[in-house]
Amino acid sequence: MTSTLHWHAFAYTGRGIKSDAEIYAGTAPADFPPLVVADWLTRRTRDGRIPHKHLFTEGQIHEAVSWLEAELTRYPPLDVESFPISSRIGYAYDRLKQKVNRDISWGYWSRGERYVARALILCSGHGTPCR
Numbered sequence: 001m002t003s004t005l006h007w008h009a010f011a012y013t014g015r016g017i018k019s020d021a022e023i024y025a026g027t028a029p030a031d032f033p034p035l036v037v038a039d040w041l042t043r044r045t046r047d048g049r050i051p052h053k054h055l056f057t058e059g060q061i062h063e064a065v066s067w068l069e070a071e072l073t074r075y076p077p078l079d080v081e082s083f084p085i086s087s088r089i090g091y092a093y094d095r096l097k098q099k100v101n102r103d104i105s106w107g108y109w110s111r112g113e114r115y116v117a118r119a120l121i122l123c124s125g126h127g128t129p130c131r
């Protein structure tokens with residue numbers, strides 16, 4: 001039996017918020033990352049699709065990590081000197097290879113002073129038309 005597990009890759013780059021209260025008050029950007037990681041998968045575009053940037057299968061862990069690396073290189077984190085991108089990517093690779101707890105949901109301020117969120121959320125596809 002072939003596994004249907006796959007990751008949805010999500011991205012947000014834009015205005016940050018001062019506190020979670022902005023989300024509850026409805027003043028955060030509409031596409032701001034959700035407070036609960038699993039809620040990435042409940043988001044839909046106006047035409048009912050999941051607003052992911054990419055889908056990666058379990059056989060595409062290298063591609064998923066390469067996407068993350070390209071995104072972090074494009075938007076370097078403010079603390080990149082003390083926590084290099086290569087270390088983060090190593091962590092991401094190990095995480096995706098695990099058997100449990102295989103989601104990645106990162107949010108940080110970039111050197112360009114934008115808030116950047118990148119997420120790889122594991123999905124079984126069961127009951128969800130997600131492609």
Ligand SMILES: [Zn+2]
Nearest residue numbers: 123124125130
């Ligand atoms: Zn899915």
